[in-house]
Amino acid sequence: MRSHTLGRNGPTVSALGFGAMTLAPRVYADVSEQEATEALLAAVEAGVTLIDTADIYGAGYSESLIGRVLRDRRDEVVVATKFGGNADERGRLRPGLGRPEYVRTALEASLGRLQSDHVDLYYLHRLDPTTPIEETMGALAELVQEGKVRHVGLSEVSPATLRRACAVHPVAALQTEYSLFNRAPEKEVLPACEELGVGFVAYSPLGRGLLGGALRDRSDLGAGDWRRGNPRFQEGNIERNLALTDAVAALAAENDLSVAQLALAWLVHRGTVPIPGTRRAANVRANAAAAGVELDEATLLRLEALVPPEAVAGEQGDEGYLSRIDR
Structure with missing residues (x-):
């Protein structure tokens, strides 16, 4: 497993991480605790050191699982978690989650679930529009000084907000959706990270499953699957998007790779750290192999030509709204 240092002075992590949202049964109802445990252990045994979660994944379940399973292997991993992503029943971000008093409360709760005295990389999950980023970063800087947080990260913020944050305290990583199906960060966000010395962590690196290889049509989505409401998975759009996947799969086969491995290898080549999530240990191992x-x-030029940004059908969806609140 290759290693990658996030930012100028951030943590050194595996070139490919593991996204633990998929381990929460409240997010994916059909994942069992045994399955989740096996997937998490498979990641560590494959050399994956960056384990990424959030306090809202399964209402803390994902953090608690990581705490139970990796308690005796804590020194082998870089644990990243997030706060401030809670939404109301209508999907609207709750106000006040970036206030200094909330930051400290959220961290203490996460530390308890993780069974740890520190978080290696602590992200603001979504920008709080009611709190200046300078105040949130000031609170995070205090937690770094106290040793409870090793490094600070941000998720889904604009380059302007990132610059303001970096003026208060170093930001080790920015986490944003990035994949062959979503290349928006290439316009402004990735150049800003390069300029400011901020590492980039790519979530949903497989296009929310479109590049996973298992999805063949809309009927493959379970009745409770949240993607049923996402524009890219609506009838008319999903067929066009899966045609793009088939083209990528053909190129992957030429290189003795799965479509997921090719998509992940592309992101590693771009200098980012993708964090694919899966509940299946076999998929964890296959994904980890993509780092090498x-x-x-x-091949890179052919791949990018197969999936031009304008060919992807449907809007990004819910995360698109949340990422624009500071525009």
Whole structure:
């Protein structure tokens, strides 16, 4: 497993991490605790050191699972978690989650569930529009000084907000959705990270399952699957998007890779750290292997030509709204 240092002075992590949202039964109702445990252990045994979660994944279940399963292996992993992403029953971000007093309360709760005395990388999950980013960063800086947080991260913020945050305290990583199906960060966000010395962590690196290889049509989505309400998975759009996946799969086969491995290897080549999530240990191991794949320039150019941004059908969806609140 290759390693990658996030930011100028951030943590050194595996070139590919593990997204633990998929381990929460309240998010994915059909995942069992045994399955989740096996997937998490498979990640660590495959050399994955960056384990990414959040306090809202399964209402704390994901953090608690990580605490139970990795308590005796805490020194082997870089645990990243997030706060401030809670929404109301209508999906609207709750106000006040970036206030200094809330930051400290949220961290203490996460530390309890993680069974740890520190978080290696602590993210603000979504910008609180009622609190200046400088105040939130000031609170996070205090937690760093106290040793309860090792590094600070932000998720889904604009370059302008990122610059303001970095003026208060170093930001080790910015986490944003990025994949062959969502290349929006290439316009402004990735250049800003390069300029400011901030690492980039790519969530939903497999296009929310479109590049996973298992999804063939809308009927593959369970009745309670949240993607049924996402524009990219609506009838008319999902067929067009899966046609793009088929084109990527053909190129992957030429290189003896799965479509997921090719999509992940592309992100690693771009200098980002993708954090794919899955409940299946076999998929964890296959994804981890993508970190070691070498892609030549010709293959990269062909791949990017197969999925031009304008060809992806449907809007990004819910996260798109949340990422624009500071525009």
